[in-house]
Structure formats: structure tokens, C-alpha cells
Amino acid sequence: MIFPVDDLLADRPKPTPLYAAAASVSEANIWTSINGFAAARVFDNVETEYRAAKDGAVIADFGPLSRYAVRGESAAALLTRVATAPAFTLSPGESARGLMLDDAGGVLDLAEISRLTDDLFLMTTPSPQPRALQLAARGLNVQVENISRAVAAIGVLGAGANEALAAAGLKIPGDHVAASAVLRGVETAARPVQFGALPGAELIFPADDALTVWERLMRRASVRPIGLDAMEVLRIESGAPRPGSDFVTRPPRSGARRMLPVEIGLPHLAPLDSGWFNGRRSLRYQSAAPEHFLVALAIDGDRVLPGAAVYCGGKPAGRITSCAWSPAVRRAIGFASITAASIGKRGEIAVSDHLGDLRGARLLDTAESRLAAAFSEAQS
Template sequence: MATKAKPIAQVALGLEPGPFHERLVAHNRQQSWVNWMGYASPSVLDNVEFEYFAIRNQSTLFDISPMCKYAITGPDAETVVNRLVTRDIRKLKPGRVAYCIWCDEDGNVVDDGTVFRLSETEFRLCCQEPQLSWLEDIAWGFDVSISDVTRDIAGLALQGPTSCALLKDLGLAGIETLKTFGIAGFEIAGSVVTISRTGFTGDLGYELWIRPADALKVWDALMGAGKLRGLRVIGYEALEMARIEAGFLLPKVDFLSAQTVLRADRANTPYELGLEWLVALDKPHFNGRRALVDLSKQTPRRKLVAIEIERDKPAHNALVYHRKNREVGMVTSALWSPTCKRNIAYAWLDAPYGQSVTDDLWVEIYLQKEIRWQRRMVRCKLVDKPFFAHPRRTATPPADH
């Protein structure tokens, strides 16, 4: 009997197929894949420009199933989550989501992610890096259950200005009343779906959480309803463009986790990352609080800042100089923004640059033209993030567009 051929992504990379893999293979004309936590995730399916502009003008689907997901349940669940993260989770009501970070005992950031409060005693933590051992250490001695539910929950990010209209076309009554960072339950194609108004694009959008057994049914229903709404499946590269515009930081790109760095001075505090607004020093004890109290009184040794660069060449992996001759930092993420029509980037600057010294900053960009490399020194300036902030992201109810 003939055996069924494995999808190309599995053969090429030796990666695990996710719950939507069968559909992704059919859409991935480029057969371009990346490794996301052991899963085959599409990098570019067709054309990165088309995929990017679909985020900003239509609606898009991106498979977020590989994201690490942890269930935290029990009478002491709130206490455990509040001991982990730097925000005051006691203020988070059931049916709401919060963006959070957590730190080691030295006040360095371990990871960032989203905390879903499903009920008084049920939480879900979604993040980029494995955190089970960290959670189990925090939960020791408390009446709480911690479990890795990554493979028990499939996820889809439905993002873009027509995303709400698409869900209404599917008959999801009341979806237009769901506020930003809200959670609600719905039914799609006979399957129970939890929908949160969250995302990584800075645009109007939702994340759908589904049983893996129902994944393909829900996918097909969305694709069917999306024909009149310009729905397009996208890959990582288009999402990367949108997240830079939206002001979101990415682990392993903009910062390193304190639990994975090889050199102690490579870890970063919330104050260096510009995330001090996520630190609630007035709440009960949490991991790293003592160190963060001291750090809050000090000038950060370096700062991750948003910059705008003259001209139109992205400053990938560029160095930053003061007065063109003193090296003071480096660029982590860079992009010529098609929507903002600006040359934007995030850069680490050593103190006092980016803090008390903000003028006469330059970026060193290398361009290859007809095989030859050219060096270009271009002026840059500090700006506020996010670069892209459209009112439709938080509008309730959203327009149909």
C-alpha cells in the first residue's frame, strides 16, 4: 500500500506539523519555512509586499499555534501569577488580557507575553520562550496547578481593518462590542472558539483559540467568509514589518532573555527596555522586586530607543555614532515603513546617549550597488513609539471598511 507523502516543510526541516499545516502547505507557493518552537511556520507564502499590505488594508491569517501556552489554575492562581509578573494582576478582571513581563532576582527581563484571565481562578500565559520550569519554581508551595497546553490549543491571528466585518459575516453576533484586550466565546462552523481582541500588528485584529481537532473546520469557514473581505494568509516576514511599526519588541532580536544569555551584561532591565510602565513596585512581593526598587533610582546603563533615520535605506545591523566619530550604540530592528513613509528602527544606545544626550546622532549604513559596497553616514533622531497607531485598533465598534 502506498504511503502518504509528508508535506515539504516536514521533509526539508524535520519539523512538527501544526494543526493548520495541511492548509499552510497548500498556500505556501514559496515553500519558505522557519522553525518556530519546533513547528514549521511559513516565512513568506507568496509575496511579502502583498502580505504586508493585506495587514494594513484587508485582513490576514497567521498561525500562532507554536506560541508557548500555559494554564495556571487553582485557588492561589492569582497570587502565583502576581508573584511572577511585574504588573499588578489583581487589577485584571476575568475576561481580560494584559501584556506583561517577568524578571529574575536581579531585575533582568526573562520574557514578555500576554496573561489571559479566564475566571477568578483560571489564567493562561502565552509567550515566545518555554517557561514551564520557571512557573513551577514560582508556584512551589501554593495551591495551584501548572500545565503546558501549547499542543492542546490551536491559535490563529486574524488581523486587519476588515477582520471584524469578516467575523460578523460568519454570524458572530456581538463581536463588534468586544473591546481591546477583551475575551469572549463564540461558535464557528459548529466549533467553540475563544476570541481575544489582541494581536502583534498594532492594527484592528483578533486572536482565535481553538481545539486542534476543530482547527481545519474553523480555517475553512474563515477562508470562505474572507473571499469578499480580501483575506490573505501571511507569513513571518510580513508580520515582522507590522510589529516594528506597531512598537512591539521581539525576544532574541531586540533583547535577550535573562535565562538564556551567556554573558551577564547582555541581560536587560525593564528600565533599559523602556518598559517601566509595566512595573508596579507598590504591589506585594514579586520576583525581582528588590532589585527593581534599586534600579528605579539609577540611570540605566543603556536604553533601547526608537529612531527615525534620514533617507530611505533601512539601517539593518547598523552602528550608531555621536558626531560621526564616537560609537554609541547599535540597531536591532529596522524598516522602511511603507505605511508611515518613514525610515524607522530600534537601537540600543549606551548612557548618556539616548537619555541626556540626544542630538547629533548618526547611523552608519552599508549599501551594495552592482557588487560594490558603499558606506553612508545618515543623521537620525529619537522619536516616540509606536510609529503606527491607527484609531481603528481600539475603536468599538470597529468600522466595516
């Protein structure tokens, strides 16, 4: 699950249930606010944390994300309405990711849905979405409970995530199948997640037992904590756009619209030929032609800033929306929103760096862009 953009103007962010544990191991002590909760940007060193995720396993506090327990006869119907993930087709234990769309097919948010039992689902979203769920539940036999503050959550991510979990006493049976276990007396649910291209799992347990589970993982599983800055590098490398910075999630101003799934590079998360979801008919019948596309770029330079100008064939084409330095690509990488007219035009891509100099850039091949390309090919 991707974190939404930092709320930089937040005053006194609240602690998550894992704040004390995270603060005790934070050397850098650099914090930000996500959804009004304190989140560590860096624990030690961005590259060290990044390498740990690539080579072993890391843990992250997923407390600032929003979670909803959805139960009842119409639980799948509700989730089908609010997210493009195929809730009806999930078997108990399975998870799927999707998008939350408005009636016009514009992207409101990302969403991950796990079916825990026949009529009980867990929905996780980057930003709080209680109003959307409340509206969608009208007329359906379903109960929605916001459990965001009742539970704590830890993401265990990295190439060695499964081994780390096994060492802590929790075995995940498959890439899409959830599991549960008792860790040091704490009932813990685990559902597989993919942070970017990294495998991993999200552990969810009662907020009161947060420190117990954190300690268990730190001691038994030989993991180290990862902050948002390192996760940001992993995110851009994987091609996953970030709500709030790469695409706008708040209600559009009059006359404007939210970005469409194809515009943010995630058309494969809103297929028109499977189950119904909110906004699908608009996407099918009335959707406006794409105006901008979000693309991942590898830039020939060390540093660019969000907002930097992007040029195609020497002409202005868009702006950088988020960026970071990638140890794997050994250059700056980032997302850029560029006009649809620029896509497919010949000519070099260039990005203005932090000094105002133009740097060459190329499209970055990511896990998401490969999925989108395969989806488009299958559709055509």
C-alpha cells in the same frame, strides 16, 4: 503577541496544527523556524500582506507561541509572581500584557494573561517558559498545564479584524474582553490582542479542528494570511521589541545581567506602584543604572542590516538590533540598542547602511514610546 527571534539553526522544524492550511495558500513558500515550529515568512508579498493588515484584516498562525492553562485557588498569585500583568485585578474575560522578570528585575520574556474564569487563566509567552512556571508554583495551590501542543491558535489582526470575526460568527464585546463561540461546530475562544498598534483577536481552539476554523475564516471573513516579515514591519512601527533579537532572554553570562524594563522601552509594563511581581523589589531598591536603551529609529535609507553601527554626534553609540523597510514611513525603520550616555546628547543620529555609508536617522514615534513617555510623566 510578539514572536521570538527565529531559531535559524533549527533542523527540520515541526509542523503546527495549521501548517497544512498555511502551506496550501503560500505562494512564496518561504519558511523559518520559531521555537522549533515551521512559520511562514512570506505568503505572497510583504507589502501586500502589510497593506491588507492596515486596511482590512489578516490571519496569522500563532501556533509556535507557548500557552499555559493556570488553574486553582492560587492561580492569580502564581501569575502575579511570574509576570507583571495585574492578574489579580482582571475580571473573567479580561486580558492584560506584561513582562516576565528575573529576580534582579531583568526581562526574561513578554507575557499575556487572560482570565477565563475566577480560577482559570491562560498565559501566552513568546518562548517556552515551563521551568519558570514550575519554580514559581512551588508552595502554591495551583495547577499549570502546558497546552501549547493541545491547541491551535490564529491571530486575526488589522483595522477590520472585528468585522472579519463578526462575519465568521464571533463577536468580541470589547477591546479587553474575551469571548467564545462555536465556529462550524468547533468550540473557539477568542481573546483580544494588539499586534503592535493593530487591533485584533487570538482565536484558540482544539488542535484537531485547526483546519476547520482556518477554512471558516478564509471563506467567510475575507481575510488573507500574513507572514512574519510583514508582521515584523508592523511590530517595529508599533515600537514593540522582539525577544531574542532586540533584547536577550537567555540566562546572562557570569557578571552580566538581563535588560531592565526601562532599557527595552517598556517601563509602563512594570509599574512599581501596583501589584507585586517577581523582581519588583530589585527594581525598586537595587536596580543598576540603565546601561543601554532600546530605541526605534527611522533611517534615511532603504536598507540597513541588523548589527549596523549607530552614531550619535559622530561618536559610536550602539547597534541596530532589528530592522525592516516600512511602507508607511517610506524608509528603513529599526530598533537600536544605544548606550545610556548617548541618550539626550545633542548631535545627529546616523546609521551605517548595508554599503557602509552613513545615513541620517531620527527617533521614531511609536505607540509603545508614547505609552512609555506618558508613564514616565505620570511617575514624575
